[in-house]
Amino acid sequence: MTYPTTKKVKLVDVANLAECSTATVSRVLNDNPRVSKKGRERVLEAAASLGYVPNGAARALRSANTKLVGVIIPTIDHAIYAIMVAGLQERLAKSGVSLIINTSAYDCELEYKQARILVEHGVETIVLVGTEHHSRTMELLKAKAVDYVLTYTCSTIGSGAAIGFDNTKAGAVAARYLHSLGHKRFGMITGITNGNDRARERRDGFLNKLEELGVTTNSVHTIESPYEVNGAIQAARILLNSDPRPTAIFCGSDIIAAGVIKFCNTKGIQVPHDLSVVGFDNLEIASLVSPQLTTLEVPARQMGTLAAEYTLSDDIQRQFLREQELDVKLVVRESSSTPRL
Amino acid sequence: MTYPTTKKVKLVDVANLAECSTATVSRVLNDNPRVSKKGRERVLEAAASLGYVPNGAARALRSANTKLVGVIIPTIDHAIYAIMVAGLQERLAKSGVSLIINTSAYDCELEYKQARILVEHGVETIVLVGTEHHSRTMELLKAKAVDYVLTYTCSTIGSGAAIGFDNTKAGAVAARYLHSLGHKRFGMITGITNGNDRARERRDGFLNKLEELGVTTNSVHTIESPYEVNGAIQAARILLNSDPRPTAIFCGSDIIAAGVIKFCNTKGIQVPHDLSVVGFDNLEIASLVSPQLTTLEVPARQMGTLAAEYTLSDDIQRQFLREQELDVKLVVRESSSTPRL
DNA sequence: CTGTTAGCGCCTTCAT
DNA sequence: ATGAAGGCGCTAACAG
Numbered sequence: 001m002t003y004p005t006t007k008k009v010k011l012v013d014v015a016n017l018a019e020c021s022t023a024t025v026s027r028v029l030n031d032n033p034r035v036s037k038k039g040r041e042r043v044l045e046a047a048a049s050l051g052y053v054p055n056g057a058a059r060a061l062r063s064a065n066t067k068l069v070g071v072i073i074p075t076i077d078h079a080i081y082a083i084m085v086a087g088l089q090e091r092l093a094k095s096g097v098s099l100i101i102n103t104s105a106y107d108c109e110l111e112y113k114q115a116r117i118l119v120e121h122g123v124e125t126i127v128l129v130g131t132e133h134h135s136r137t138m139e140l141l142k143a144k145a146v147d148y149v150l151t152y153t154c155s156t157i158g159s160g161a162a163i164g165f166d167n168t169k170a171g172a173v174a175a176r177y178l179h180s181l182g183h184k185r186f187g188m189i190t191g192i193t194n195g196n197d198r199a200r201e202r203r204d205g206f207l208n209k210l211e212e213l214g215v216t217t218n219s220v221h222t223i224e225s226p227y228e229v230n231g232a233i234q235a236a237r238i239l240l241n242s243d244p245r246p247t248a249i250f251c252g253s254d255i256i257a258a259g260v261i262k263f264c265n266t267k268g269i270q271v272p273h274d275l276s277v278v279g280f281d282n283l284e285i286a287s288l289v290s291p292q293l294t295t296l297e298v299p300a301r302q303m304g305t306l307a308a309e310y311t312l313s314d315d316i317q318r319q320f321l322r323e324q325e326l327d328v329k330l331v332v333r334e335s336s337s338t339p340r341l
Numbered sequence: 342m343t344y345p346t347t348k349k350v351k352l353v354d355v356a357n358l359a360e361c362s363t364a365t366v367s368r369v370l371n372d373n374p375r376v377s378k379k380g381r382e383r384v385l386e387a388a389a390s391l392g393y394v395p396n397g398a399a400r401a402l403r404s405a406n407t408k409l410v411g412v413i414i415p416t417i418d419h420a421i422y423a424i425m426v427a428g429l430q431e432r433l434a435k436s437g438v439s440l441i442i443n444t445s446a447y448d449c450e451l452e453y454k455q456a457r458i459l460v461e462h463g464v465e466t467i468v469l470v471g472t473e474h475h476s477r478t479m480e481l482l483k484a485k486a487v488d489y490v491l492t493y494t495c496s497t498i499g500s501g502a503a504i505g506f507d508n509t510k511a512g513a514v515a516a517r518y519l520h521s522l523g524h525k526r527f528g529m530i531t532g533i534t535n536g537n538d539r540a541r542e543r544r545d546g547f548l549n550k551l552e553e554l555g556v557t558t559n560s561v562h563t564i565e566s567p568y569e570v571n572g573a574i575q576a577a578r579i580l581l582n583s584d585p586r587p588t589a590i591f592c593g594s595d596i597i598a599a600g601v602i603k604f605c606n607t608k609g610i611q612v613p614h615d616l617s618v619v620g621f622d623n624l625e626i627a628s629l630v631s632p633q634l635t636t637l638e639v640p641a642r643q644m645g646t647l648a649a650e651y652t653l654s655d656d657i658q659r660q661f662l663r664e665q666e667l668d669v670k671l672v673v674r675e676s677s678s679t680p681r682l
Numbered sequence: 683c684t685g686t687t688a689g690c691g692c693c694t695t696c697a698t
Numbered sequence: 699a700t701g702a703a704g705g706c707g708c709t710a711a712c713a714g
Contacts, residue, residue: 010691021701026693036699051484056461057401058691061706065693066398068441068462076427079420086417089444098458100409100439103430117439120397121409143392229625258629265631284570288599290606290631351707362685367709375683399707402690406709 009050018046029054060122067097069311070118071127074106074196078227080253080281080300081129084151087304088127095312097124106195108134119144125311131155131162132197147318149307152198152298154325161322163306167198170296170328171205171250174278177330178248179213182338183276186210187239187246188222189232189256199224199252202280206250221246225256232259240269247275247339254279254286254295261289261335272337282331291334299326350391359387370395401463408438410652411459412468415447415537419568421594421622421641422470425492428645429468436653438465447536449475460485466652472496472503473538488659490648493539493639495666502663504647508539511637511669512546512591515619518671519589520554523679524617527551528580528587529563530573530597540565540593543621547591562587566597573600581610588616588680595620595627595636602630602676613678623672632675640667 011029015022020039027035028043035043046052060066069092073081089099100121104111112134118126119140126141126148141148142159149161156162178186188206191199207217221242225231232251236259239249251257257279264271271277271291279286279295286293303326310321356363361380368376369384376384387393401407410433414422430440441462445452453475459467460481467482467489479498482489489501497503519527529547532540548558562583566572573592577600580590592598598620605612612618612632620627620636627634644667651662 008691011693012691022692023694023701024699027700030693034699039699051481053457053460053481053485055402055463055691057398057407057463058706059693060398061396061402061708062691062693063706076417076423076430079423082417082420082423085442086444089417089442093443093455096458098441098443098462101426101430101442102434102439103427114434116394117437119394121439122396122398140392140394144394229629255625262629284596285626285629288570288603288626289629349707352709353707363708364685364687364710365683368684371709377683380683396707399690400709402692403707403709404690 009052010055011052013050014043014047014052017050018042064122066122066124068100068121068123069097069125069127069308070100070102070115070121070123072102072104072111072114072118073129075103076101078253078255079283080298083300084304084307087301088308089304091305091308092311097308097312106192108132108137108195112137112140115140119146125149127151127307127311129153130197131157132195147311149310151303151307154323156323161307161310161318161324163303163310163321163324163326165298165326165328167201168205168208170280170298171202171207172209173328173330174250174280174296175206175209175213177332178250178276178278178336179210179215181248181276181336183246183248184215184339185244185246185248186215186220187242187249188220188251189235189239189249189260190222190224190252191227191256192224202252225259227253227255229255229259229262232256233263236260236263240264240267240275248278248336249275250278250280252280254281254283254293257293257295257335258285258289261291261293265290271335273340276336276339278336286331287333294333294336295331297329297331299328302326350393351396352393354391355384355388355393358391359383405463407463407465409441409462409464410438410466410468410649411441411443411456411462411464413443413445413452413455413459414470416444417442419594419596420624421639424641425645425648428642429649430645432646432649433652438649438653447533449473449478449536453478453481456481460487466490468492468648468652470494471538472498473536488652490651492644492648495664497664502648502651502659502665504644504651504662504665504667506639506667506669508542509546509549511621511639512543512548513550514669514671515591515621515637516547516550516554518673519591519617519619519677520551520556522589522617522677524587524589525556525680526585526587526589527556527561528583528590529561529592530576530580530590530601531563531565531593532568532597533565543593566600568594568596570596570600570603573597574604577601577604581605581608581616589619589677590616591619591621593621595622595624595634598634598636598676599626599630602632602634606631612676614681617677617680619677627672628674635674635677636672638670638672640669643667 102114193200223235225235279293282297443455491503564576566576623638
């Protein structure tokens with residue numbers, strides 16, 4: 001196969017070379033079975049010899065089959081989202097569907113703009129993170145009849161799909177675990193909860209479960225920090241200088257937990273002897289820091305894969321894939337233990 | 342602004358409501374200045390009240406202005422690529438351009454297929470990683486007149502742009518540094534070099550510089566490992582069981598270096614006292630592991646941003662942006678020192 | 683400054 | 699199993 005220097009090769013050129021109509025070429029290229037074997041071969045050969053590449057815009061304009069899916073995540077920089085996108089992209093690519101990726105920086109307003117752009121490009125489905133979105137975003141998707149999938153959450157909002165896990169339950173798991181270890185004084189460093197339903201739910205799940213277990217939660221020092229190490233270190237400093245000092249800290253992300261560990265290491269605070277630390281996500285760093293992090297494993301890649309499968313399926317199948325609650329597993333490593341007496 | 346339940350709003354609907362022609366609407370929406378202020382306002386108002394969203398496919402078909410850029414990276418899972426993509430995407434989004442992301446899994450054949458798909462979607466430019474690509478990929482881009490940018494490298498191949506750094510030089514920097522510390526016995530764990538020119542150049546730059554400094558490089562034990570912790574741990578085991586054992590190891594990535602550190606920590610090998618370790622990339626983990634990693638900082642985000650600016654610029658500007666060699670900086674932390682006597 | 687009009691390349695009925 | 703032909707929604711000449 002060689003590419004001719006002639007500027008543009010189009011369907012009709014292939015048809016001419018294969019001595020058939022454009023309709024036949026189109027059928028062959030779209031795997032329509034109503035074409036004779038010989039015709040099919042001639043078309044394929046002609047297309048290859050001309051180096052024909054279909055024009056996606058023309059197809060999209062004509063048939064609403066854009067082979068395009070969109071995703072909007074808060075940021076690509078955070079591995080937890082990158083991994084989901086990786087799962088999504090890989091599964092989609094296997095079926096010849098491409099992924100347009102946009103970021104919202106945790107800003108609902110910006111998310112709306114990105115959603116609009118995705119709609120402009122004619123994406124067939126949009127993958128979103130979390131349950132909370134601008135009402136305009138939802139109205140837009142409804143008006144333009146673009147289906148969507150919510151990830152990292154399992155609560156749907158009427159239409160659309162939700163493929164993820166229960167953040168509230170996950171927070172409760174952390175609470176139950178640390179309480180069962182015998183801790184009495186707890187602290188928590190959440191992500192920024194403004195506009196982030198997942199962070200809020202993790203916190204509330206943690207606090208409510210503690211309450212249920214008999215802990216007075218207004219004594220539980222809770223601090224917000226962006227998902228980055230330096231912020232976490234500052235939060236750790238505040239938390240560990242408070243009196244009485246907590247013996248266990250639950251972090252809304254492994255990044256934050258890694259920051260806490262780093263702070264403790266520099267200050268000579270022994271983890272887990274002096275302080276138990278539980279993270280969230282089970283990122284690669286969880287087993288790279290010392291001591292290794294006890295954390296809650298989020299099925300990030302799986303959410304991406306399943307979201308892809310949802311977008312790939314037809315309307316009937318979608319009914320059965322609309323709500324999928326995945327497990328969040330507690331992974332116990334070295335950063336947690338019974339409290340020092 | 343409310344979205345009507347009527348199925349599809351198009352340009353002509355906006356024109357009707359604004360009582361003008363479709364041409365005027367098109368001009369307003371494309372910021373063509375040859376429209377009266379009053380007309381512009383009426384159009385904008387009409388568009389908003391109808392909840393009009395342009396059809397990208399139609400525009401693309403008609404004008405070759407697709408507002409789409411494509412990127413093909415080996416994998417999204419590796420932070421070094423995720424960060425570049427983040428820089429690329431963020432800069433592009435500011436100019437209303439969307440990004441289609443595809444992965445090649447370090448496979449040139451797959452990369453070609455992904456490139457074809459990007460061309461189908463009508464991307465204006467393609468961002469690639471490294472210098473080495475399948476000849477078919479390059480022919481395709483040439484035949485379809487799609488410009489491209491090579492990243493993580495600064496050697497162009499005739500046409501296209503190259504925005505990155507010199508991997509050979511970077512390898513040499515590591516060699517010079519470790520040699521200057523007084524090390525005599527070196528080891529290296531590279532990434533998989535097959536189909537990865539960057540990994541190869543780093544290795545060759547390291548070895549050649551050592552040779553230049555008087556080290557017999559066939560005594561330098563070199564092992565390949567995928568960019569993941571477990572592979573690195575195995576490689577570390579082999580390297581550190583060899584006799585004579587190296588006193589310094591240069592790793593092709595921080596992920597690998599982190600694996601080496603982890604192995605040493607479990608085996609009681611003191612870093613840097615017993616072994617100096619130098620990484621590559623300066624990822625977040627570099628300062629999270631203990632001891633913190635000495636490493637070479639790769640300008641990943643900057644490459645993304647600059648690649649975006651290249652794709653955003655016109656043909657004339659592009660001439661000046663075609664070749665940009667960025668600096669790779671040695672970041673000395675705790676994992677390297679003079680060898681034990 | 684504004685309107686009219688001719689396609690962009692393809693898919694998809696509708697015939698045959 | 700195949701062909702003919704209309705038109706998807708928009709933009710860029712061109713004309714006024």
